[in-house]
Amino acid sequence: MQKISRESLVEKAIAMLQAHEVSAVLGWKKGEFDYDITPALFTDAEDLQKNFVWNDFCGANFSKYLVEKTRNIEGKILTFLKPCDTYSFNQLLTEHRFDREKVYAIGIPCEGMVDIKKIKDACGEGIASIACEEDVLKVTTLYEDAPIAIETETVLAERCLACKSKKHVAYDELLGETGEVLESNRFDEVERLEAMTADERFAFWQNELSRCIRCNACRDVCPACTCEKCVFDNPNSGVENKAAANSFEEKLFHIIRAFHVAGRCTDCGECSRVCPQQIPLHLLNRKFIHDIDRFYGDYQAGAEVGSRAPLVDYTLDDLEASEIFEGRDN
Amino acid sequence: MQVKEYKPLIVAFCCNWCSYAGADLAGNNRLNYPADVKIIRVPCSCRVNPMFILRAFQRGADGVILCGCHPGDCHYTSGNYFTRRRMALLFSMLDFLGIERERTRVEWVSAAEGAKFAATMNDFVATVTALGENKRLEDLRCKK
Ligand code: SF4
Ligand code: SF4
Ligand code: FES
Numbered sequence: 001m002q003k004i005s006r007e008s009l010v011e012k013a014i015a016m017l018q019a020h021e022v023s024a025v026l027g028w029k030k031g032e033f034d035y036d037i038t039p040a041l042f043t044d045a046e047d048l049q050k051n052f053v054w055n056d057f058c059g060a061n062f063s064k065y066l067v068e069k070t071r072n073i074e075g076k077i078l079t080f081l082k083p084c085d086t087y088s089f090n091q092l093l094t095e096h097r098f099d100r101e102k103v104y105a106i107g108i109p110c111e112g113m114v115d116i117k118k119i120k121d122a123c124g125e126g127i128a129s130i131a132c133e134e135d136v137l138k139v140t141t142l143y144e145d146a147p148i149a150i151e152t153e154t155v156l157a158e159r160c161l162a163c164k165s166k167k168h169v170a171y172d173e174l175l176g177e178t179g180e181v182l183e184s185n186r187f188d189e190v191e192r193l194e195a196m197t198a199d200e201r202f203a204f205w206q207n208e209l210s211r212c213i214r215c216n217a218c219r220d221v222c223p224a225c226t227c228e229k230c231v232f233d234n235p236n237s238g239v240e241n242k243a244a245a246n247s248f249e250e251k252l253f254h255i256i257r258a259f260h261v262a263g264r265c266t267d268c269g270e271c272s273r274v275c276p277q278q279i280p281l282h283l284l285n286r287k288f289i290h291d292i293d294r295f296y297g298d299y300q301a302g303a304e305v306g307s308r309a310p311l312v313d314y315t316l317d318d319l320e321a322s323e324i325f326e327g328r329d330n
Numbered sequence: 331m332q333v334k335e336y337k338p339l340i341v342a343f344c345c346n347w348c349s350y351a352g353a354d355l356a357g358n359n360r361l362n363y364p365a366d367v368k369i370i371r372v373p374c375s376c377r378v379n380p381m382f383i384l385r386a387f388q389r390g391a392d393g394v395i396l397c398g399c400h401p402g403d404c405h406y407t408s409g410n411y412f413t414r415r416r417m418a419l420l421f422s423m424l425d426f427l428g429i430e431r432e433r434t435r436v437e438w439v440s441a442a443e444g445a446k447f448a449a450t451m452n453d454f455v456a457t458v459t460a461l462g463e464n465k466r467l468e469d470l471r472c473k474k
Contacts, residue, residue, distance in 0.1 A: 204428070
């Protein structure tokens with residue numbers, strides 16, 4: 001259950017719209033089901049009152065939408081940012097992807113979002129509706145008479161369990177309170193893989209990546225991936241917008257996708273969230289983040305506007321490529 | 331039946347200003363290195379995008395080596411510093427995916443280091459020969 005109420009967000013948004021301080025509100029609305037909450041643009045109070053949603057399913061990170069919306073909309077856009085979203089927001093500003101003047105950012109606290117895949121694991125398919133209550137989700141399915149109660153804590157998304165920060169690093173105004181940068185265990189899984197043998201790692205990734213259907217959702221959702229012309233759209237590349245023909249193409253896509261955001265990925269976790277095949281893309285991103293921290297010093301993309309991404313920077317005495325495996329015994 | 335001796339195919343990206351000239355010098359001095367090293371000349375080591383490395387493997391390379399000017403000597407001042415970071419991260423990622431780390435290498439070779447060029451290639455070819463064929467980053471459609 002989120003600490004800040006939906007009503008207070010709606011009230012704020014309506015007040016700003018009616019005072020003409022903003023001309024549109026970027027928020028969440030219900031999709032086909034209660035659990036597929038999608039980003040939406042609201043321009044009138046009635047719509048907001050009726051359709052705006054704020055609950056444990058509002059994982060979607062809006063910062064990328066600002067790139068397009070700030071160009072196409074006259075006046076300011078109000079956007080609500082969870083702590084992790086504010087890092088993406090800053091990273092986009094660092095890369096001059098949108099005009100800061102055109103956005104009114106309201107920081108809102110987040111208690112962690114749930115993962116529908118975990119809910120389905122717990123109560124099966126056929127979910128008719130889900131109500132978010134204090135600490136529990138009441139899930140009504142087509143097959144059970146009474147709603148099934150699931151403790152929210154047990155179905156939190158992986159990225160929220162490994163949350164790196166409850167602190168808002170960008171906002172014009174805060175509703176509710178901001179938190180602290182957290183001690184996160186987000187690199188544990190990367191280290192577990194590093195400790196395996198090369199054969200085991202190869203088998204692990206072969207199994208994961210072979211499920212990829214190349215829907216490109218991971219690329220499309222990523223707030224760091226904002227090129228208008230992507231290598232994977234190039235018709236001469238042989239790998240444009242089509243399912244991978246073999247395991248080489250799978251690896252090519254995944255290595256290049258992760259490499260293109262290396263040093264700029266804020267670890268928001270959107271890519272893993274949207275993957276319909278449940279591929280742990282965050283492990284590839286975190287591998288780069290972890291390596292960058294170890295090789296070039298701690299760096300958190302988006303922590304501040306204007307910081308220099310590690311891959312467009314260097315020092316005279318950087319580690320040589322031949323030295324990166326020193327001290328590793330596998 | 332006669333078993334054909336395995337000879338790896340090596341792709342060497344060499345920057346125009348130092349390493350390519352180093353390879354030339356090795357030739358002029360008649361230093362030996364295996365003919366299976368295919369040199370691709372690039373304007374600067376930092377011209378090499380991670381995609382080039384993967385593509386080389388896809389098209390049949392068993393090992394890929396990238397050679398550039400020594401740090402501080404890049405014709406474009408800082409190109410090889412960027413290369414150094416990029417390749418360190420890329421190679422680490424390839425290792426993370428279980429691809430043999432010995433198949434990729436970066437070496438700084440100046441225009442005066444013909445002998446180093448030949449020695450590097452001999453050593454790299456020997457390492458890759460010991461590993462055998464590239465199976466983990468191969469594309470069967472590209473096999474002859
Ligand atoms: S790569 Fe994934 S975790 Fe990183 S910024 Fe993009 S969507 Fe977020
Ligand atoms: S979202 Fe998942 S299935 Fe779709 S392209 Fe990305 S990794 Fe592949
Ligand atoms: S010109 Fe040789 S590395 Fe840049």
